[in-house]
Structure formats: structure tokens, C-alpha cells
């Protein structure tokens with residue numbers, strides 16, 4: 001069964017003024033040869049008001065508000081009273097279960113308890129200890145491909161590398177990496193409801209088995225951390241533990257792969273930027289943040305919980321809101337020459353890891369993975385470029401290049 | 409207004425008047441003090457607003473909450489705090505906070 005992503009005939013609710021109903025190009029399940037950032041995002045900024053309504057902007061082809069400016073996105077990210085994170089992901093539903101992602105699909109006050117429990121293991125200090133392990137995995141891939149003169153960066157490096165780090169954290173055998181990649185692809189890229197459900201079921205069963213195992217055989221991994229943790233004086237329920245470990249799976253793998261792909265696509269197209277970073281690798285952290293600013297891949301969704309207003313636009317309970325980091329990163333009101341990539345940009349920050357209480361839990365890990373990947377690749381591989389004649393395509397939804405063919 | 413001094417890793421200092429009720433983080437960010445990134449905007453979710461508080465001021469501050477403690481897990485030194493979680497009060501007039509060399 002194909003996941004039905006086709007545009008639906010939708011009725012526009014009475015509180016939405018006609019003139020705010022506008023087209024939005026970033027539709028889930030769509031592929032494009034246009035540049036999603038320099039063309040599509042720039043076009044949205046040039047042609048639409050700060051907040052507008054679009055008929056098919058929500059995954060599944062249903063309507064939602066689109067908020068296009070960094071300023072308004074920040075306001076909403078902080079406004080947990082009016083905008084809820086509950087129930088934005090389809091995964092537990094498609095397998096007939098009812099758990100929520102922990103902490104992503106929770107609201108205050110329990111959200112802060114969840115964060116206090118998980119932040120301990122994702123704090124900058126805790127993550128810094130993984131430096132050598134992460135570098136070891138990055139080297140394995142880079143050593144394996146550096147003499148080949150070419151690679152398809154997503155397949156040969158970006159997809160698997162964060163899975164290896166995840167397996168390490170979770171105490172899972174590295175031999176399962178390919179299996180995890182298959183599940184991830186079916187869940188996030190097949191757009192086939194049946195395949196998604198089968199893969200989700202496999203992942204959830206696997207997580208439950210591992211959780212049961214660590215109750216019996218505690219070690220020092222994150223499953224053990226979860227089963228032993230207390231929040232607000234009580235243990236986590238089985239559903240909460242599944243929601244937690246599933247959240248790490250769904251939030252921490254494909255996201256890193258995607259951002260790495262976008263970063264290397266940029267470097268392949270801009271040899272002068274490669275040279276800058278090879279000449280002075282200490283610029284890499286700032287470069288990664290500028291590339292995160294300019295190529296944000298992730299869109300998250302909120303649901304309105306009570307009637308409220310922002311910049312004169314009325315929201316009603318149940319309204320969906322598209323929070324596109326991609327638009328925020330190219331907002332001309334937030335950044336000078338938003339479409340130029342400058343590694344020495346005076347930092348204005350970015351919303352590519354979100355903002356406010358739900359800011360990406362894995363941010364410190366993700367930054368470390370991306371930095372180490374770039375350091376190791378640039379150290380071992382000479383100047384690279386895109387293979388002649390390939391036309392780059394991106395999936396929309398989460399904005400991911402379909403392939404990044406590099407030659408050197 | 410209470411005065412807060414922000415000290416950079418190289419020793420340069422900026423003394424600022426910060427309104428009571430504002431956070432030490434907000435005082436820095438709104439006045440363009442370098443080195444406090446505050447990526448989450450003050451939600452105790454990023455740990456990029458760290459400051460080092462000297463012994464003479466530490467006890468005058470309310471103890472960190474569980475979320476702040478969690479964010480500072482394994483961070484070097486036990487004199488770190490998250491500046492978004494410190495509310496400026498009249499009592500803190502004259503406090504010096506040191507900004508670490510890096511927030512990451």
C-alpha cells in the first residue's frame with residue numbers, strides 16, 4: 001500500500017482568511033531537482049507573508065500553518081502553552097500502539113522531567129568522552145574509501161557512520177548496522193505504509209527485547225540507563241522506555257547522515273571552502289555551524305491547543321503548524337545575505353537544532369560526529385568534486401540529497 | 409540596578425547593569441558579551457550559556473535544579489552554572505562571572 005501523500009481536497013477553516021491560503025513547495029514525499037535552499041526557500045521568503053496557510057503542507061497532504069521567519073519560529077518554540085508537541089509522529093499509530101516519543105512528543109511539566117533524565121547522558125561533558133570512539137569509526141570509513149578515487153558519500157559513509165555511534169551508545173552489536181540501516185530506510189524513505197509498519201514493528205520488538213535483557217543483565221549502556229532511571233521518584237514505564245529508545249533511533253541517525261550529505265555537497269561544489277578548511281582545520285567547527293545555518297534539513301510540527309494569536313494571525317485548537325528550520329536558516333530578516341555561505345559570519349545562531357525547551361537533545365553528539373567526520377575526510381582525501389554530469393536531486397520533507405557522487 | 413561583571417578567558421572585564429528578574433545569560437546576550445551562546449534561548453536545554461562562579465558568590469545563588477544539574481553532568485569543574493538559570497537579584501550586585509573558553 002502506497003502511503004497516500006497525494007494532495008487532498010481540503011476545506012479551509014473559517015478562521016483562516018482566503019488571502020493567507022498560499023502554495024508551499026516543501027511537500028513530504030516529493031523529490032526535486034531545484035535547489036531547496038537557494039531557490040525554494042528564497043522563493044517562499046520573497047513571495048509570502050510571515051505566517052500563511054497551505055493546503056498540503058502537513059505530511060499526508062493535509063493543511064497547516066507555515067511560519068517562515070526565525071523571529072516567529074522562536075516565539076512558537078517557546079510557547080508550550082499554546083503549541084503542543086504531542087502526537088506529531090506516525091510510528092506508534094501505524095503499528096497499533098499508543099506510546100509517545102520521549103521526550104519529543106511530550107509537553108510541560110513532564111517534558112522537563114524527561115529532559116532531566118536524558119540530558120545527563122547527552123550533556124556536553126558526557127558526549128566529550130566519546131571523542132576517540134567516534135574518531136575510530138570515522139577513520140574506518142575514510143581509510144576504506146580514500147584510495148578509490150570516488151564514493152557515493154551517503155551510501156559509503158554518511159548513512160552508516162552515525163548508526164555505528166548509536167550502536168556503541170546503546171550497547172548493541174556493530175554487526176547489526178546493516179539491519180538498522182534497512183529499517184531506517186523503510187521507515188523514513190520508503191513512503192510505503194506497509195513497509196513502514198513492518199520495519200517499525202521490527203524495531204519496536206527489538207527495542208523491547210533489549211530492554212528486557214538489560215533488566216536481567218545490566219551493563220553501562222543507554223538501555224540499562226533507561227531501565228534503572230527514576231523520573232520524579234518513579235521508574236519509567238515500558239512504553240516510556242520504548243518511546244525514549246525509539247526517539248533516539250528516529251532522531252539521531254538519518255538527521256546526522258543528511259546534514260553530513262548537505263555539508264559535503266557544499267564542499268564538493270566549493271573547492272575554495274575545502275581549501276580553507278584543509279589549510280586550517282580549526283575553522284571546521286565554525287564552518288559546520290554556518291553550513292547548519294545555511295542547509296537546515298529538519299522540519300518539526302506543533303499542534304495548537306487553545307485559541308491564540310501571533311502577528312495578527314488567529315490560530316485555533318487542532319491547527320497544525322509547520323516549523324521549518326530550512327526557512328529560518330534563509331530568513332533575510334535574520335541574516336545578512338542569507339544565501340551566501342561565509343564561514344566567518346558573526347554568529348547569529350540558527351534554529352537548525354530547534355530552539356527553546358525541545359532543542360535537540362543530541363546536539364552535542366551530532367556536532368561532534370559531523371566535526372570528526374569532516375576532519376578525518378579532509379585529512380585523508382584530496383580535493384574532491386561532484387562527478388561530471390550528475391544532476392543533484394533532493395527529497396523534500398527532511399531535505400536530503402538522493403545521492404552525493406564525489407570524485408577525486 | 410544590580411551590577412554584574414562578565415570576565416572573558418583573557419581577563420578582560422565588562423561591568424553591566426542588569427535589571428532585577430532578568431537572567432545573567434540575558435544580561436550578556438542583550439549587551440553583546442562574547443562567549444555566551446545560549447542556543448536554546450534560556451530553556452535549560454543547550455548548556456551553551458555556562459559560566460564559572462567564584463567561591464565567594466556560589467553560596468549566594470539558589471542551588472541548581474535537577475535539569476540544570478543534568479545538563480552539567482561530566483562538565484569539567486564543579487563551579488560551573490548555566491547563566492540562563494540564574495536570576496539577577498539585588499543580592500547579586502557586584503557578582504563576577506567568568507566565561508569559559510568554549511561552550512562545547
Ligand code: HEM
Pocket residue numbers: 077085102103104105115247248251252253255256259297298300325351352353354355357358359360361362363365366367
Ligand atoms: C545534525 C543532526 C541533527 C539535527 C539537524 C537534529 C534536529 C533536531 C530538531 C530540529 C529538534 C527539535 C524538535 C522540536 O523543536 O520539537 C530535535 C530534537 C531532538 N533530537 Fe535531534 N537532531 C540531530 C541529531 C540528533 C542526535 C544525534 C540525537 C540523539 C542521538 C538526537 C535526538 C533528539 C531528541 C531526543 C530530540 C527531542 C528533544 C525534545 O523534545 O526535548 N538528535 N532534533
Ligand code: FES
Pocket residue numbers: 433445446447448449450451452453454455456457490491492493
Ligand atoms: S541558554 Fe540554553 S541552557 Fe542556558
